[in-house]
């Protein structure tokens with residue numbers, strides 16, 4: 001029984017161990033995935049912390065775990081340095097190498113293309129970047145990954161917006177915005193919102209831009225990201241200026257410039273001074289504008305073409321107001337060159353207005369008229385552009401509902417896929433647990449069945465065995481007797497029985513006690529069993545009465561056997577059991593006759609035994625003289 005208990009205990013242990021191994025494994029993979037998520041969501045932003053996390057992922061990921069190996073490869077791609085064009089170009093080469101891996105799945109390929117495009121743009125190759133972004137968006141939709149679609153469309157939107165291609169830019173950026181917000185990816189959502197707001201500003205919708213910028217500023221300030229909040233402030237100032245709300249613009253410019261001064265970022269402050277001067281001049285605050293431009297001039301050089309061009313324009317406007325048209329014209333020429341180099345039409349249009357006024361101040365009416373014509377042409381071009389942009393805006397806004405619907409569908413699909421995956425994983429664990437449980441139950445049932453069979457066998461043995469002598473009991477030997485008779489009849493062979501009984505056993509009990517009587521019976525049983533062949537059977541059929549079955553044995557042979565037994569018993573020394581104890585037996589022998597029934601055979605043996613007793617005991621009597629003559633086996 002203790003073995004059985006041990007077995008159950010070990011079964012329970014196996015289940016517990018298996019479950020805890022599965023648990024530990026899942027925990028480990030969970031931690032790996034959580035770390036991936038953190039890095040990808042930009043929840044970890046310190047470069048050193050990112051490198052450390054990637055190193056620990058490298059150590060933890062099994063090299064046969066392909067999905068995670070590929071996820072790590074994508075992370076490696078994005079983690080390349082690109083603070084110079086040279087480094088960005090090296091990152092493109094690295095991305096190319098990763099893209100060459102034949103084990104890449106579609107999702108990985110899409111992400112690596114995006115990564116290569118990103119570094120191509122930083123390396124000054126916007127066309128390559130756009131081609132990669134296009135391909136990446138296509139693949140991201142194929143694999144229906146909302147995260148990747150958001151990334152690809154955000155990056156593509158930014159580049160399209162920069163190139164002035166507003167319709168597709170807004171569609172990309174709005175889609176990415178919905179997705180990032182739905183996925184709860186805050187850092188990327190804010191990043192994308194900045195692009196979106198700037199696109200609206202560039203596109204001629206400063207009100208919408210300001211609405212987004214204000215959301216961003218609030219968010220950045222609440223997160224303590226003051227540099228980012230200040231960058232947004234300067235965008236707000238520019239948007240107000242575009243709306244001709246110069247007082248508001250100035251308020252934001254001042255706030256921004258003060259921040260960069262106190263943060264010891266003089267170049268950033270200088271660029272704000274340039275932008276600020278335009279609003280100051282429009283507000284009639286010329287001396288302050290002059291003072292700010294003087295400060296800016298110390299740091300803003302020709303390579304900062306965007307600011308340099310406006311700096312020259314504003315300086316020219318001041319020179320003109322101060323009645324110095326020659327100086328103004330020289331400044332205008334420098335500014336014009338810079339505006340042309342960056343193809344800034346809006347700046348050029350403003351510059352040509354000042355140029356026309358300057359020529360007029362110089363009395364050169366012809367050139368003044370020419371400049372005015374150029375200004376008109378530029379203005380018309382800008383107007384037309386604005387018109388087509390308005391149409392674009394209408395279309396994009398109209399399409400917003402469609403984009404939102406598409407995104408909802410996409411996210412729903414993603415949610416379903418994740419749900420299915422979860423169920424699949426749970427099912428696997430369930431299958432494993434069920435298998436283990438079934439095995440354990442089978443083992444337990446087998447042990448039970450085995451034990452039960454053993455017990456039944458024992459019960460049967462006990463039911464057929466005499467408890468004292470361990471010989472077959474009456475039921476057993478009678479059943480065997482019937483079988484032997486049937487077999488003998490079938491085979492036409494002889495069969496005999498000896499029925500023997502201890503003599504005056506009552507006296508033994510009375511004189512020596514019941515215990516001694518028991519022991520004497522055991523000696524008698526052992527003696528009889530020892531005398532017999534394997535095919536014979538001795539059984540105890542009553543208190544001190546025994547039966548011997550002798551298949552294939554004639555009456556005469558049986559008589560001899562009975563005599564041998566009688567003699568053996570008579571010779572047995574029983575002083576070991578009790579001094580002076582001796583025991584004899586009387587036996588009746590009968591052999592299978594015409595009647596051919598076991599009970600008839602027994603009756604005749606019983607009759608012979610009765611005769612042996614009557615004749616004085618300690619003797620063997622064969623069943624009547626007729627039987628000897630009639631016994632066919634006797635002739636064998």
Ligand SMILES: Nc1nc2c(ncn2[C@@H]2O[C@H](COP(=O)(O)OP(=O)(O)OP(=O)(O)O)[C@@H](O)[C@H]2O)c(=O)[nH]1
Nearest residue numbers: 501502503504505506507509514515517518543544
């Ligand atoms: N010790 C012991 N005695 C038993 C057992 N079974 C029966 N007896 C006794 O055996 C005795 C049989 O007595 P009887 O039937 O009178 O026969 P007997 O004394 O042997 O006389 P004969 O058979 O005529 O020689 C009885 O006293 C029973 O109590 C047993 O298992 N153990």
